[in-house]
Amino acid sequence: MRPVYMVSGGVSKFAKARPDATFQKIVKESFDYAMNDVPKLKHSMIDGSVVSYFSDHFTRQLMAGIMATDYLGLCPKPNKRIEGGGATGGLCFQAGWEAVASGRMNVCAAFGFETMSHVPTWKGNEFIALASDVNFDYPVGGFYSGYYAMMVNRHMHEFGTTVEQLAMVSVKNHMNAYGNPYAQKRRKLTIADVRNSAMVAYPLTLLDICVMSDGAATCILADEETAFKLTDHPVRITGVGTGTDMMRMSDRPHGEVLLAPNEKKSDYRNLKYPGVHSFRAGRSAGLQAYRMAGITDPLKQLDFVELHDAYTSSEIQTYEDLALCKYGDGGKFVEAGYPFMPQIDYGMKLPKKGTLPVNPSGGLIACGHPVGATGLMQAVFAFWQIQGSIKKHYGSPELQLKKANRGLIHSHAGTGTYVTVSIMERGW
Amino acid sequence: MAKKNPVERPAASSKFEEMMTGTTVFNVPLPADLKTLKGMSPIVIKQPYNIDYIHSYGQDSPFFAGLSNKKLLGTKCRKCDYTWATPRLACTQCGGETDWVELPQTGRVHTFTTCYFGGEEFLKETPFHLVLVEFDGVDTLFLSRLLGPEQPEDIKIGMKVKAKFRRNSQLKPTDVYFVPAE
Ligand SMILES: [Zn+2]
Numbered sequence: 001m002r003p004v005y006m007v008s009g010g011v012s013k014f015a016k017a018r019p020d021a022t023f024q025k026i027v028k029e030s031f032d033y034a035m036n037d038v039p040k041l042k043h044s045m046i047d048g049s050v051v052s053y054f055s056d057h058f059t060r061q062l063m064a065g066i067m068a069t070d071y072l073g074l075c076p077k078p079n080k081r082i083e084g085g086g087a088t089g090g091l092c093f094q095a096g097w098e099a100v101a102s103g104r105m106n107v108c109a110a111f112g113f114e115t116m117s118h119v120p121t122w123k124g125n126e127f128i129a130l131a132s133d134v135n136f137d138y139p140v141g142g143f144y145s146g147y148y149a150m151m152v153n154r155h156m157h158e159f160g161t162t163v164e165q166l167a168m169v170s171v172k173n174h175m176n177a178y179g180n181p182y183a184q185k186r187r188k189l190t191i192a193d194v195r196n197s198a199m200v201a202y203p204l205t206l207l208d209i210c211v212m213s214d215g216a217a218t219c220i221l222a223d224e225e226t227a228f229k230l231t232d233h234p235v236r237i238t239g240v241g242t243g244t245d246m247m248r249m250s251d252r253p254h255g256e257v258l259l260a261p262n263e264k265k266s267d268y269r270n271l272k273y274p275g276v277h278s279f280r281a282g283r284s285a286g287l288q289a290y291r292m293a294g295i296t297d298p299l300k301q302l303d304f305v306e307l308h309d310a311y312t313s314s315e316i317q318t319y320e321d322l323a324l325c326k327y328g329d330g331g332k333f334v335e336a337g338y339p340f341m342p343q344i345d346y347g348m349k350l351p352k353k354g355t356l357p358v359n360p361s362g363g364l365i366a367c368g369h370p371v372g373a374t375g376l377m378q379a380v381f382a383f384w385q386i387q388g389s390i391k392k393h394y395g396s397p398e399l400q401l402k403k404a405n406r407g408l409i410h411s412h413a414g415t416g417t418y419v420t421v422s423i424m425e426r427g428w
Numbered sequence: 429m430a431k432k433n434p435v436e437r438p439a440a441s442s443k444f445e446e447m448m449t450g451t452t453v454f455n456v457p458l459p460a461d462l463k464t465l466k467g468m469s470p471i472v473i474k475q476p477y478n479i480d481y482i483h484s485y486g487q488d489s490p491f492f493a494g495l496s497n498k499k500l501l502g503t504k505c506r507k508c509d510y511t512w513a514t515p516r517l518a519c520t521q522c523g524g525e526t527d528w529v530e531l532p533q534t535g536r537v538h539t540f541t542t543c544y545f546g547g548e549e550f551l552k553e554t555p556f557h558l559v560l561v562e563f564d565g566v567d568t569l570f571l572s573r574l575l576g577p578e579q580p581e582d583i584k585i586g587m588k589v590k591a592k593f594r595r596n597s598q599l600k601p602t603d604v605y606f607v608p609a610e
Contacts, residue, residue: 019470060477120448126547135488136514139600140571141543141550146558149541157539157585202542202580250514250560250569253521276539276560276569 001101005227005234005427007220008041009380010034014184014215014368017117023053023064023216024071027113030218030373031072034109034380038230041220047105048078052092052112053372054085057127059115068113078105085131086310088112089217089375090411090420094240096221097422106226113216114370124212131414133248145209145311147249147415149201152313155277156203161316161331163203167194168334168348169312170207170365175346177362179398182377184213184368190347194312208312213368217376219383232428233387238406239295239423241288243281245274245416252276258283260323261296267326279314279416282321286421289408290323293423299324299356303404304385305339306378308412308419309363315339318410322421324356341399360385360399375411375420382407382424450474487517490528495604496597500531502566513563513570533591534609535563535570542580561589561606573605 010033012018012026021029035041049072051065061067065081078099082092089112096110116124129143137147155161171191177183194207227234246252254272258280259265274280286298295301305322309315316330325333333339337350339358346353361367361381364374384393386407390400405426412419456471485492494501503515507524519526538560546554557574575592577583588609597603 019472021470060475120446120548122546122548122551125545126549129547134483135485136601137571138547140573140602141546141553141556141558142571143543143545143547143550145545146541146543149543150539150558150560153541153585154539198544200543200545202544204541246520248514248571250571251512251516251520252568254567 002103003224004097004100004237005222005224006237006379006383006424007222007227007230007234008034008038009220009383010037010218011182011377011380012216013182014213014370014377016184016211016213018115018214019117023059023113023115024068026115026214027068027111027216027218028071030216031109031111034218034220038220040230041107043073045226046074046077046107046109048099049074049109049111050080050082050092050095050099052082052088052376053114054083054088055114055127055371057130058118058124060118068111072109072111074109084418085413086308086371087375087411087413087418087420088372089377090409090422091242091375091418092372093219093375093379093409093411093422094242094420096219097237097240100221100223107220107222109218109220110376111216111218112372112376114372115214116212116370117214121212137248144414145201145204148311148313149204151249151276151317151415152203152311154275155313155317158271158277159328159331163195164191165316165331165335166203166208166312167191169309169315170194171346171348172334172340173309173359173363173365175344176341176360176399177366179394179396180362180367181394183362183366184211185366186362187366204311204313210310210364210369213370215368215370215373215377217373217380219376219379227427233389234427235383235386236425236427237422238425239289239291239293239421241285241292241421243284243288243419245279245281247414247417249276249415252280257327258287260287261290262323263326271327273327277317278327279317279321279412279419281416281419282318282410282412282421285410285419286322289421289423293425295423298322298408301406302356302408303406304360304382304401305356305358305408305410306361306382307358307363307408307410308374309359309365310369310412312365314412315358315363318412319358322408322410341401343398357401360401375409378409378411379422379424382409386424386426448474488515491515492599492603495593495601496599498593500533500591500604501528502531503527504529511566511568513561513566513568531566532563535561535589537574537583537585537587537589538562538569539585540574540580540583557583559583559589559606573602574607575605576607
C-alpha cells in the first residue's frame with residue numbers, strides 16, 4: 001500500500017434548507033472551494049472520484065451520485081457511490097484512501113452530500129428509521145432518537161452516567177461551533193438550557209440531538225509524490241479502521257470487551273459487552289486504525305478528535321470505544337473537562353480542560369448532519385486543524401489548536417452498525 | 429399517560445405550523461432581463477410519493493403467525509444452543525441453522541425510553557414507551573412497547589414485565605406488547 005495524503009478540502013455551509021440549489025450545485029460549492037485551495041491542482045490531474053449520499057428517499061432521485069459527478073466534470077473517469085447509513089461520509093473518505101493506496105489513482109476526489117430539507121422533519125425521521133429492521137424494529141414505533149435513548153439509559157444503569165454529563169457535551173459542542181462559520185447552530189448554552197429543552201426520547205432532549213441539514217463536503221486525496229507537488233502542507237492518513245455490528249440492537253452479544261492496548265481483562269470483570277451500552281463496531285474500527293498508525297495510548301498520542309456526536313450520549317459512549325478512557329468512565333471524562341478546548345470559556349469548572357479536545361469544530365450537534373457529507377466534513381475540519389489553517393478558512397483563529405499534529409476522525413451509522421476511524425497526521 | 433407531547437401547540441402560540449398544503453399555480457412571472465435570472469428565488473413545488481409495497485415477512489413469517497396465536501416465538505441454534513429472542517434462521521454466533529422455539533411470556537426490562545416524537549407514521553401515538561425485554565435462558569433481547577406506566581420515571585430497569593397480545597391480530601410486531609408483571 002502506498003502512503004496517502006489529503007491535499008485539500010471544502011465544505012458548503014450546512015443549513016437547515018438550501019432551496020436555492022440542487023444537490024449538484026451544493027456539491028460543486030464544496031468541490032470548487034477545495035480546488036481553489038490548491039491552485040497547482042488542475043482538474044485534469046484528478047484520476048477519478050468516489051461519491052456518497054445516504055438516502056435515495058431524501059433525494060427522490062436514484063443515481064444521484066453520477067449526477068453530482070457529471071456536474072463536477074469528472075466523467076468519463078472512474079466513480080462509484082458509497083453508502084453506509086450515518087457512516088456514509090467516513091466510508092467514502094476511506095474509499096478514496098483505498099483508491100490512492102492501491103495505486104489505482106494518484107489523485108482521487110471524495111465528495112458527499114445530503115439534502116434532507118425536502119421532506120418535513122417527521123417524514124425525515126421516518127426515512128431514517130427505515131434504516132432499522134422493517135420486520136421487527138421499525139413497526140414497533142422505533143426511530144433513531146428512541147434507539148439511542150434506550151442505549152444511554154442502559155449506559156446510565158451500568159455506569160452511573162448522568163443527564164448533566166450528557167448536557168455538558170451539548171454545551172461544549174455548541175460553544176465550539178460559535179467560532180465555526182460553517183456550523184448550522186452556533187449557540188451559547190448552559191446545562192439547564194439543554195435539560196429544559198423539549199424531551200424527544202427520554203432522557204434525550206432536543207439539544208442532545210443533532211439536526212437534519214442540507215450540505216456537501218469534498219476531500220482531495222493524493223499519493224506522496226503528487227501531494228508534495230501540490231502543497232507544502234499535506235496531511236497524511238496513517239491509519240484506517242472500519243467496524244460493523246448487527247443491525248438489531250436486540251441481537252448484540254453480551255460477551256467480553258475487545259481490549260485496547262492500554263486495557264487489561266481485569267478492568268472489566270463484570271461487564272457484559274457490548275450489550276446495548278457500547279458500540280463494538282467503534283472499538284473494532286479504533287483498534288484497527290490505532291494498530292496501523294502505531295498508537296498504543298490514544299489519550300496521549302492524539303491531539304484532537306472529530307467524532308460522530310449525533311447524540312450527546314453517543315459522544316460519551318465513543319470516548320470509551322476509542323479508549324480515550326475506560327468503558328464506564330465516559331461521563332466522568334467529560335465532567336472532568338478532558339474533551340473541552342483549552343482556549344474557550346464554557347462557564348464551567350473543568351480541571352482537566354484541554355487535555356484532548358473532542359469536536360473542536362462543534363461536531364454534528366452544532367454543525368449539522370447532512371449524512372453523506374458529514375464524515376467528509378470531519379476530515380476537512382481535521383485537515384485544516386492539522387495544517388494550522390483554521391484562521392484562513394474560518395476567518396478567525398479562535399478554534400485553532402496550538403498542537404494539532406495528529407487527529408482522529410470517526411464516522412458512525414445507525415446504533416453502531418458501521419463505524420469508521422481514520423487517523424490524520426501532519427505530513428510535512 | 430400524561431400528555432407531554434411538544435407537537436401540540438397551545439392556542440397562544442405565536443407561530444403557525446408549516447403546512448404541506450398550498451395553492452395550485454399554472455404560471456409564474458419571468459423578468460425580461462436574463463442577466464437577473466441567477467438572482468431569482470427558487471421555485472418550490474410539492475411532489476407526492478405514495479407507494480404500497482408488497483412486503484413478505486419471508487422466513488420470519490412464523491413469528492407473526494405465533495403472535496396471532498398468542499405465542500412468542502424465538503429461534504435456537506442447533507449447533508451452539510444460542511437462543512434468539514428476535515428470531516433469525518441463521519445463527520450469527522456460529523453460522524448454524526436455528527429452529528423455532530417458544531419463548532417465555534415474562535421477562536425483565538433491559539432498557540427503555542419514552543418517545544415524545546417519532547417518525548411520521550407513529551407521531552399520533554406519542555408519547556409511548558419502548559422497551560428491550562430480556563428473558564431467562566434466552567441470549568438476546570426483544571424490542572416491544574410497554575403499556576401501563578404513566579411516566580418514564582415509573583419504569584425501572586430490571587422490572588418484571590409480561591406479554592399481552594392483541595385479540596385481533598394486525599400481523600405486526602405490535603401484536604404483542606408488555607405490561608408490568610407485578
Ligand atoms: Zn449458533
